[in-house]
Amino acid sequence: MTETPALPVPDALSYDRVTLRHDGAISDAVGPVSFAVERGERVLLLGASGAGKSTLLHAATGLFPRAIPGTRTGELLLDGCPVDSRAPADWADTCGHLFQDAALTLAGFTVRDEIAFAPENQAVGSDRIPGIVADSMIRAGIPQIWANRRITTLSGGERQMVALAALLAQGAPVTLADEPAASIAPMVARRMADLLLAPGSTTIVVEHKPGPILDRIDRCVALGQGGRVIAEGAPRDMLRNHGVALAQAGIALPLATRLYLAAPDLIDPHMTLQDALARFPSAQARRLRDAVLPTPILTGEILATLEGADCAPPFGPVVLRDVSLSLRAGEVLAILGPNGAGKSTLAACLSGLIPPRAGRRTGVPGAVAFQNPEAHFNQGSVRAEIEGLGHASERVAQILDLWGLEQVAEQHPFTLSQGQKRRLSLALLAETDRWPVLILDEPTAGLDGAAEAALGQRIRALAHEGHGIAVITHDMDFAVSVADRALLLNRGAVQFDGACPELMRDTALLAGAGLLPPESALILNWLETAC
Amino acid sequence: MLKSAHPLPKLALCLAWIVASLIVFRLSFQIALFAAATLLLLFDARIPLPRLLFLMVPFALFGFGFFTTSVLFRAESGFAVQMAQEQSGATDVAPGLVLFFRVMACGMTSAVFALTTDPGQFVRALMQYLRLPTSMVFALMQAMHMVPDLRAEMLQLRMARAIRLGRPLRRFPNPGEALSLAIPLLAYAIRRATRAALSFEARGLQPGRARTNLPQPSIRRTDWALFFFGFGVLIATSTIILMPAG
Numbered sequence: 001m002t003e004t005p006a007l008p009v010p011d012a013l014s015y016d017r018v019t020l021r022h023d024g025a026i027s028d029a030v031g032p033v034s035f036a037v038e039r040g041e042r043v044l045l046l047g048a049s050g051a052g053k054s055t056l057l058h059a060a061t062g063l064f065p066r067a068i069p070g071t072r073t074g075e076l077l078l079d080g081c082p083v084d085s086r087a088p089a090d091w092a093d094t095c096g097h098l099f100q101d102a103a104l105t106l107a108g109f110t111v112r113d114e115i116a117f118a119p120e121n122q123a124v125g126s127d128r129i130p131g132i133v134a135d136s137m138i139r140a141g142i143p144q145i146w147a148n149r150r151i152t153t154l155s156g157g158e159r160q161m162v163a164l165a166a167l168l169a170q171g172a173p174v175t176l177a178d179e180p181a182a183s184i185a186p187m188v189a190r191r192m193a194d195l196l197l198a199p200g201s202t203t204i205v206v207e208h209k210p211g212p213i214l215d216r217i218d219r220c221v222a223l224g225q226g227g228r229v230i231a232e233g234a235p236r237d238m239l240r241n242h243g244v245a246l247a248q249a250g251i252a253l254p255l256a257t258r259l260y261l262a263a264p265d266l267i268d269p270h271m272t273l274q275d276a277l278a279r280f281p282s283a284q285a286r287r288l289r290d291a292v293l294p295t296p297i298l299t300g301e302i303l304a305t306l307e308g309a310d311c312a313p314p315f316g317p318v319v320l321r322d323v324s325l326s327l328r329a330g331e332v333l334a335i336l337g338p339n340g341a342g343k344s345t346l347a348a349c350l351s352g353l354i355p356p357r358a359g360r361r362t363g364v365p366g367a368v369a370f371q372n373p374e375a376h377f378n379q380g381s382v383r384a385e386i387e388g389l390g391h392a393s394e395r396v397a398q399i400l401d402l403w404g405l406e407q408v409a410e411q412h413p414f415t416l417s418q419g420q421k422r423r424l425s426l427a428l429l430a431e432t433d434r435w436p437v438l439i440l441d442e443p444t445a446g447l448d449g450a451a452e453a454a455l456g457q458r459i460r461a462l463a464h465e466g467h468g469i470a471v472i473t474h475d476m477d478f479a480v481s482v483a484d485r486a487l488l489l490n491r492g493a494v495q496f497d498g499a500c501p502e503l504m505r506d507t508a509l510l511a512g513a514g515l516l517p518p519e520s521a522l523i524l525n526w527l528e529t530a531c
Numbered sequence: 532m533l534k535s536a537h538p539l540p541k542l543a544l545c546l547a548w549i550v551a552s553l554i555v556f557r558l559s560f561q562i563a564l565f566a567a568a569t570l571l572l573l574f575d576a577r578i579p580l581p582r583l584l585f586l587m588v589p590f591a592l593f594g595f596g597f598f599t600t601s602v603l604f605r606a607e608s609g610f611a612v613q614m615a616q617e618q619s620g621a622t623d624v625a626p627g628l629v630l631f632f633r634v635m636a637c638g639m640t641s642a643v644f645a646l647t648t649d650p651g652q653f654v655r656a657l658m659q660y661l662r663l664p665t666s667m668v669f670a671l672m673q674a675m676h677m678v679p680d681l682r683a684e685m686l687q688l689r690m691a692r693a694i695r696l697g698r699p700l701r702r703f704p705n706p707g708e709a710l711s712l713a714i715p716l717l718a719y720a721i722r723r724a725t726r727a728a729l730s731f732e733a734r735g736l737q738p739g740r741a742r743t744n745l746p747q748p749s750i751r752r753t754d755w756a757l758f759f760f761g762f763g764v765l766i767a768t769s770t771i772i773l774m775p776a777g
Contacts, residue, residue: 092735105730109651116745121735367694375691
């Protein structure tokens with residue numbers, strides 16, 4: 001008897017010379033791109049803002065170009081079949097898609113409704129659905145008592161976890177996750193990564209900050225401007241061999257790679273960060289310090305103070321009690337805390353926009369750069385927005401140049417990339433003397449590595465010019481890189497107010513607030529002992 | 532009791548009471564209906580009295596229009612007078628007063644349904660029992676999600692404008708400000724709805740496709756008992772009130 005040769009197992013997903021172009025665009029958003037994802041492989045898709053990562057994921061199930069108008073060329077196979085052979089909704093049994101803003105696209109009225117949505121659409125027997133819902137909640141770490149909670153009562157991080165449970169209930173063997181950890185507390189982000197990137201799972205994940213998930217990734221694919229693959233391979237090899245090219249393409253690099261690029265004569269790229277630090281000469285500590293911590297700025301007078309303030313949103317209950325803090329000229333303060341801790345409410349009180357319910361605020365007026373930069377725009381072009389500040393035309397041109405907006409000066413603000421929108425909103429607040437106090441709410445959300453680095457430099461430059469700046473963020477490494485001081489909010493109160501590196505080394509305090517130490521914590525500890 | 536009742540018999544009963552309120556043009560009937568609905572909200576649904584009074588304000592303002600027209604200007608609606616004459620032969624009180632209490636009675640009856648019904652359960656019941664199209668059901672649920680998010684978006688827009696104008700945030704927007712917020716909020720709602728539609732499609736929602744439903748509470752005997760009791764009370768009250776005197 002002869003053995004029948006085993007049929008080759010098709011790739012889970014394969015792109016073959018695929019190009020994607022949005023309707024009305026003059027060039028392709030992606031491609032031509034060719035790569036495949038094997039079953040059981042976890043692939044990290046890297047790329048700067050606008051490189052076409054989300055479009056590439058939308059094309060995987062045919063949403064692009066069926067639901068999102070555009071054209072596609074090349075061959076795209078999902079589970080070995082042409083993606084056009086089925087409608088996008090029919091692929092739900094094969095491919096689950098966790099969208100960039102999953103928390104804002106939930107379907108159900110309650111947590112149970114939400115998790116049951118995909119099994120209902122797949123016509124799973126009604127008697128089986130409650131068991132699937134309960135099982136998915138357990139796997140996602142969601143308490144069963146939440147089953148009847150209304151979605152609208154959940155915080156952003158909680159909604160993201162419900163979206164993940166709904167994805168698990170869908171039971172699709174292939175998962176696409178588009179920035180699943182953006183704007184959520186690090187502890188929640190880690191739990192999400194544990195589930196999405198469990199060994200054996202077939203997942204393509206898009207992340208601007210690859211550091212925390214790199215150990216769970218089998219292969220990286222990096223897209224350059226124009227949406228073409230510029231590097232591909234095992235994570236460590238790719239970062240080691242193509243680090244400079246990736247950085248030039250605007251991709252955020254993990255700390256170890258950044259350190260190697262900053263001090264190639266002192267750090268061996270083949271070693272772990274711990275081993276590299278063990279051999280790092282103490283006499284060169286300053287180079288490490290400069291790579292992770294901001295250059296100190298001499299602080300000036302106190303600009304704004306809260307004394308025993310109870311902070312509450314308009315028409316809402318008090319979320320922070322007895323807050324006392326001050327912000328000085330030249331100081332950058334990081335405001336940290338879990339989702340729903342009251343960070344944005346504190347920002348509104350500190351800026352003077354909302355008076356505290358009890359206690360008092362004194363000092364100069366402040367402005368808040370909101371998480372959604374579009375809230376700040378009300379003119380028809382970028383130039384008109386800047387002209388609205390009342391400067392002469394020469395000064396307007398200087399501001400456009402300084403903030404890297406001269407190329408898009410005549411565009412409508414809503415058509416800019418996320419990084420450009422962020423820069424414009426900040427320019428509108430910073431390029432006037434009206435607001436010496438500036439508060440930035442999640443300024444790195446949606447920014448790529450290059451845009452984030454540029455933003456960090458602008459923040460330090462503004463502090464140097466005499467602004468007092470507060471930065472609300474979940475990105476602990478960004479906080480370390482720009483802030484001199486940190487404030488930790490948790491359970492309705494200020495739990496820490498002191499030097500930023502000191503908080504970042506206090507693992508227990510951070511864990512109590514659902515936060516994780518930054519990647520640079522190892523270096524902060526090393527600097528503490530070495531210096 | 533009302534909060535645990537199935538939404539569909541409760542809806543049918545509330546609609547029956549509202550229709551009766553529109554047909555029976557008697558002050559005593561309107562007052563009885565208004566009082567019954569208010570007592571149910573106070574003692575069964577346990578709605579605090581201040582909130583209840585606040586809820587009555589828009590209905591009272593609407594009803595007050597009829598009342599002032601009738602009492603102060605002696606200008607009765609022809610339809611109201613005709614209804615009053617057909618049912619009792621004479622207008623014993625100003626028809627404007629009846630109209631005022633009719634608005635209050637209808638308003639509070641609808642409040643009984645709205646404040647004792649879980650919207651999600653109601654929409655799902657419509658899908659399960661009355662074949663409301665799935666796409667419409669999830670569009671409704673999305674609209675319910677969007678209301679608080681629109682409020683948050685509006686607050687952010689108002690704060691951004693307050694920053695630009697260099698003044699603290701006003702508690703309430705003035706009419707000019709409210710008008711200028713309409714277009715950005717509409718744009719936000721459209722963008723958000725588009726993203727939600729994409730997400731729904733990616734998760735398998737497709738018009739006309741067979742789907743199952745998460746098991747929902749069925750209509751129990753107690754629900755039917757409540758419906759027939761309420762309907763019986765309605766018939767009895769109407770009969771007594773409309774019965775010719777003597």
